[in-house]
Amino acid sequence: MNFTLKIWRQKNRNDKGTFVTYTIANIAADASFLEMLDVLNVELTKKGEDPVAFDHDCREGICGSCGIMVNGRAHGPGHGVATCELRMRVFREGETIVAEPWRAKPFPVIKDLVVDRSSFDRIMMAGGYISAKTGGAPDGNALPISKPISDEAMDAASCIGCGACVAACPNSSAMLFVAAKVSHLALLPQGKPERKRRVERMVSQMDAEGFGNCSNNYACEAECPKEISVSNIARLNREFLMAKIT
Amino acid sequence: MTLDSKIPAGPIEKSWDNHRFALKLVNPANKRKYTVIVVGTGLAGASAAASLGELGYNVLAFSYHESPRRAHSIAAQGGINAPKNYSNDGDSVWRLFYDTVKGGDYRAREANVYRLAQVSGSIIDQCVAQGVPFARDYAGYLDNRSFGGAQVSRTFYARGQTGQQLLLGAYSALCRQMDTGAVKFFARREMLDVVLVDGQARGIVCRNLVTGELEPYVGDAVVLATGGYANTFYLSTNAKASNATAIWRAYKRGAAFANPCYTQIHPTCIPQSGEYQSKLTLMSESLRNDGRIWVPKKKGDTRKPADIPESERDYYLERVYPAFGNLVPRDVASRAAKRMCDEGYGVGSTGRAVYLDFADSIKRLGKSVIEERYSNLFDMYHEISAEDPYTMPMRIYPAVHYTMGGLWVDYNLMSSIPGMYVLGEANFSDHGANRLGASALMQGLADGYFIIPYTIGDYLATQKFKPVKTEDAAFKETQAGVAQMVTKMMSMNGKKTAEEFHRELGKIMWDNVGMGRNKAGLQKALAEIPKLREEFWSNLKIVGSAAELNMELEKAGRVADFMELGELLAYDALHREESCGGHFREEHQTEEGEAKRNDEQFSYVAAWEYAGAGKTPVLNKEPLTFEHVKPSQRSYK
Numbered sequence: 001m002n003f004t005l006k007i008w009r010q011k012n013r014n015d016k017g018t019f020v021t022y023t024i025a026n027i028a029a030d031a032s033f034l035e036m037l038d039v040l041n042v043e044l045t046k047k048g049e050d051p052v053a054f055d056h057d058c059r060e061g062i063c064g065s066c067g068i069m070v071n072g073r074a075h076g077p078g079h080g081v082a083t084c085e086l087r088m089r090v091f092r093e094g095e096t097i098v099a100e101p102w103r104a105k106p107f108p109v110i111k112d113l114v115v116d117r118s119s120f121d122r123i124m125m126a127g128g129y130i131s132a133k134t135g136g137a138p139d140g141n142a143l144p145i146s147k148p149i150s151d152e153a154m155d156a157a158s159c160i161g162c163g164a165c166v167a168a169c170p171n172s173s174a175m176l177f178v179a180a181k182v183s184h185l186a187l188l189p190q191g192k193p194e195r196k197r198r199v200e201r202m203v204s205q206m207d208a209e210g211f212g213n214c215s216n217n218y219a220c221e222a223e224c225p226k227e228i229s230v231s232n233i234a235r236l237n238r239e240f241l242m243a244k245i246t
Numbered sequence: 247m248t249l250d251s252k253i254p255a256g257p258i259e260k261s262w263d264n265h266r267f268a269l270k271l272v273n274p275a276n277k278r279k280y281t282v283i284v285v286g287t288g289l290a291g292a293s294a295a296a297s298l299g300e301l302g303y304n305v306l307a308f309s310y311h312e313s314p315r316r317a318h319s320i321a322a323q324g325g326i327n328a329p330k331n332y333s334n335d336g337d338s339v340w341r342l343f344y345d346t347v348k349g350g351d352y353r354a355r356e357a358n359v360y361r362l363a364q365v366s367g368s369i370i371d372q373c374v375a376q377g378v379p380f381a382r383d384y385a386g387y388l389d390n391r392s393f394g395g396a397q398v399s400r401t402f403y404a405r406g407q408t409g410q411q412l413l414l415g416a417y418s419a420l421c422r423q424m425d426t427g428a429v430k431f432f433a434r435r436e437m438l439d440v441v442l443v444d445g446q447a448r449g450i451v452c453r454n455l456v457t458g459e460l461e462p463y464v465g466d467a468v469v470l471a472t473g474g475y476a477n478t479f480y481l482s483t484n485a486k487a488s489n490a491t492a493i494w495r496a497y498k499r500g501a502a503f504a505n506p507c508y509t510q511i512h513p514t515c516i517p518q519s520g521e522y523q524s525k526l527t528l529m530s531e532s533l534r535n536d537g538r539i540w541v542p543k544k545k546g547d548t549r550k551p552a553d554i555p556e557s558e559r560d561y562y563l564e565r566v567y568p569a570f571g572n573l574v575p576r577d578v579a580s581r582a583a584k585r586m587c588d589e590g591y592g593v594g595s596t597g598r599a600v601y602l603d604f605a606d607s608i609k610r611l612g613k614s615v616i617e618e619r620y621s622n623l624f625d626m627y628h629e630i631s632a633e634d635p636y637t638m639p640m641r642i643y644p645a646v647h648y649t650m651g652g653l654w655v656d657y658n659l660m661s662s663i664p665g666m667y668v669l670g671e672a673n674f675s676d677h678g679a680n681r682l683g684a685s686a687l688m689q690g691l692a693d694g695y696f697i698i699p700y701t702i703g704d705y706l707a708t709q710k711f712k713p714v715k716t717e718d719a720a721f722k723e724t725q726a727g728v729a730q731m732v733t734k735m736m737s738m739n740g741k742k743t744a745e746e747f748h749r750e751l752g753k754i755m756w757d758n759v760g761m762g763r764n765k766a767g768l769q770k771a772l773a774e775i776p777k778l779r780e781e782f783w784s785n786l787k788i789v790g791s792a793a794e795l796n797m798e799l800e801k802a803g804r805v806a807d808f809m810e811l812g813e814l815l816a817y818d819a820l821h822r823e824e825s826c827g828g829h830f831r832e833e834h835q836t837e838e839g840e841a842k843r844n845d846e847q848f849s850y851v852a853a854w855e856y857a858g859a860g861k862t863p864v865l866n867k868e869p870l871t872f873e874h875v876k877p878s879q880r881s882y883k
Contacts, residue, residue, distance in 0.1 A: 154405060
């Protein structure tokens with residue numbers, strides 16, 4: 001397959017950045033979007049041009065490293081896939097494909113398509129955990145947890161922290177990311193003792209990082225590669241309210 | 247080099263308890279005065295850094311990723327073993343120990359394996375306390391499943407995302423310590439050398455991957471938890487950035503490298519489909535619990551699988567290994583698939599694939615049960631192959647996926663460099679020549695949560711540390727060496743990219759040092775690798791500068807190390823004139839084509855010592871003795 005690519009090139013954090021157009025030929029339909037970029041990068045390197053920087057690692061949709069706005073959509077067309085799982089067969093022959101980084105103030109561009117998502121780590125540091133010190137845990141079966149609750153916690157816990165929710169949101173809100181972690185831990189009995197402190201601190205850190213608020217746009221859920229439900233945001237709001245009034 | 251494994255004397259059931267009691271402790275008030283450097287923050291590194299931080303040590307943790315949550319541990323699917331005997335099927339510490347020693351084809355240390363089995367139960371407890379959402383039954387208790395090579399159900403799992411959930415658990419514990427300030431996390435830093443002062447590991451030199459600056463860091467001990475070296479083969483199931491640079495550069499500073507030829511080929515991967523392909527995708531072997539593996543009975547049969555009647559299918563694993571069937575260990579399953587394809591029974595466009603069929607299970611259990619168990623794997627397969635595994639069998643083929651070899655460590659997990667510890671896949675310690683399914687997560691977390699926190703204290707408590715600064719000669723010289731290598735790579739301005747060299751290396755490795763190895767092939771690899779390396783060091787092309795984010799430069803450094811490690815791997819495989827576990831020498835097989843060990847001559851750990859550039863490495867042998875599990879020919883019939 002052949003494509004025209006319009007790729008965002010930005011040398012570093014301070015550079016203004018611009019789109020650059022490339023053409024690429026003979027791409028296998030089964031190749032992934034990132035494998036297509038690999039081919040482009042070998043061609044660019046051979047020509048003495050700077051290859052396109054992009055984050056990637058596992059290439060099977062679980063590490064959350066990759067994240068490219070493809071044709072204006074986080075992780076490109078399709079549902080429930082990360083950019084590494086996006087196959088070239090979903091594009092039309094000869095199509096012009098636009099690739100740009102996540103655009104959000106709390107995700108500054110480092111280079112080209114690579115952004116700094118350390119704001120997510122700082123939100124996690126503010127309470128995305130259960131304070132269980134190594135060594136003091138009771139037997140794993142000492143605390144039965146009903147299967148539906150456990151399954152629901154697992155649904156929320158499957159977030160890969162890629163940031164697509166933020167990139168897709170018109171307000172650059174990180175509510176789905178925060179809600180997934182708050183839900184996962186608040187649903188489980190182990191997470192209950194810290195639930196108030198957790199939600200207050202995580203939300204406050206989220207605000208401090210400059211993420212916007214939720215205006216029920218649901219773009220986050222639509223673009224989430226793990227299809228995490230916005231009902232978690234409702235739970236986050238309830239948790240937050242309960243923490244504030246009790 | 248003398249290798250002292252420090253295996254405690256006395257009965258094996260008591261050895262870890264006795265050893266722990268004998269270890270010296272660091273006074274609680276003094277712990278913060280010690281700085282521990284942890285390189286790598288996957289399961290082993292994150293659990294170690296978090297646990298050491300909780301104890302009060304001052305921890306500096308480094309990762310080339312942007313966040314600890316990106317480490318490749320996250321991609322582990324199937325589960326984690328622990329002999330809780332929740333299934334009441336006769337499991338025990340002793341049985342897990344026995345299975346692991348046997349599964350490793352009698353090339354692991356008994357004492358290490360026993361300890362691993364002993365602490366594994368606490369890992370489950372710890373993870374549950376952290377909020378890891380393990381699968382549960384309707385009564386609310388933890389669910390177990392059986393997993394490749396085990397006849398009991400001892401595998402705990404979180405759908406097909408167990409590694410993700412365990413890593414997120416360890417990452418959350420680490421975040422808590424980062425929040426308190428006990429652990430300082432350095433993202434996007436790649437360790438390029440370890441700094442030795444008076445023979446002790448006292449620091450590291452990193453490259454800041456964003457600015458390109460070389461940064462020295464001082465500590466009292468260094469912990470490497472940087473994963474395995476399967477990417478030596480280019481096409482593997484490892485993540486793209488997974489590399490051996492940290493352990494390889496430590497090897498060149500004097501850390502012995504043990505059993506590099508023990509590499510594991512995973513039987514249930516999605517077959518390669520084209521040259522562009524950048525990596526292979528693994529699907530959890532838990533699929534083998536409900537899937538049946540078969541090939542057509544007729545060679546070169548090109549009919550669609552649905553058109554091949556039952557009587558014309560060969561369920562070869564069930565036929566050859568009736569006791570274990572589709573659940574034989576990984577090495578046995580992988581070689582059987584290769585044999586069927588070599589003989590012309592392979593399926594798919596390349597003929598390098600076998601079928602994994604769920605039709606019977608769907609009929610027996612219903613589609614919803616199969617969905618519940620494997621939906622994410624089925625989706626993944628569908629995504630990649632554009633075929634629906636609910637209605638037609640998957641095509642699978644083995645791929646390199648894990649490396650049992652690694653830096654040599656003693657019972658305390660200390661390498662042959664004093665003060666340098668090695669955890670998780672980066673060390674060689676517990677899996678012998680073959681790792682059983684669901685044991686990698688177990689070992690990584692055992693090392694990090696329950697072993698290093700005790701053993702490192704003994705070292706810190708018993709050493710005298712002279713003050714060291716980054717201005718000292720040892721740091722300056724090490725940093726200068728790293729700078730020189732970076733400059734050399736940037737200055738060649740040749741014609742080939744690092745990726746191309748890596749692909750070529752991978753082809754040499756897979757063709758000659760892959761699933762089946764023989765003397766001629768290994769010698770061929772040993773002749774070709776140095777030639778490729780020579781070309782690399784004169785014809786490499788990297789664009790851009792070293793003073794910025796330069797992913798080509800990062801890759802080039804890793805490929806440079808893979809090309810040296812690949813040679814050692816082939817060299818070790820050539821020297822080991824036997825077949826054991828993942829190391830299969832075609833000259834040494836039984837009449838039925840199974841691995842044939844040579845216990846008289848090769849019941850030892852081969853710990854290779856770096857002898858300088860271009861020199862033959864020195865072989866050190868640590869003899870293995872088996873007092874509890876009597877070596878026998880593994881049989882899964």
